[in-house]
Amino acid sequence: MILDGHIHIGNGPEDRADFVQRLQSSGVAGGVLLSPPPANFSGALNTASPHDRIEKALFWGDAAPNLYPFYWIDPTETDALKQVDLALEKGILGFKVICSDHYPGDPRAMRTYQAIADAGKPILFHSGILWDGKPSSQFNRPGNFEALLDVKGLRFALAHISWPWTDECIAVLGKLQAAMRRNSRDVEMFIDTTPGTPPIYRRDVLTRLFTVGYNVEENVFFGVDSSANEYNTEYARGWIERDRAIFEEIGLDKTIIKNVFAENLKRFLGIAE
């Protein structure tokens, strides 16, 4: 089974049957659906209300089994805690955050993360360079996410292996795991391998990630970064084949490959058996 941990919901066709068909022809059994963005990303004029963005994620999430709707929240908004409550009430299974104009450890955001962690739900963060047309890279360096160590019980993922700061991302994973042992913290970090990394860097970065010697096998999951509206079958297949070939070349155990493509995402979601 292959799950895609990173599917955006954008503008465009809303044909759920076509979406499910495209997933099937990509060999993908389901995945995480990210609601349309908040105003800090899309601009106030283009932004639907929290209610409508939540409903949109649920609409797509209903298309088939194994689809997990996430709500893309601006954790610094004054009513962010209310938005978390509303999302949970409606059946949202996780949250997406892009730090486009605030640091990951912004005190306003930390309150929101704690509420999400208290509900046992995960957060998928963008990390790495952000193509938003504005100066924003300083907010998305992986080292800044160390602040999340103070969010008790949090499960979070850094997307794109923080491209181009992939080594820094891997080091942060090592640091967090060490912090858990040293200070009995209960924060768990995952890496979402969604590209990001252009194909010529892929072998290099996956080799480093899986041979660095940290405990990565259960904390890495796969994603494509396509959209539900027009899921790109060819693009998805290309990344699945490329990654699988690299994993086999590195000599990763079959079980580890299986986990990276599906089971680890379920652990991130908190639904693993």
Ligand SMILES: [Zn+2]
């Ligand atoms: Zn994305």
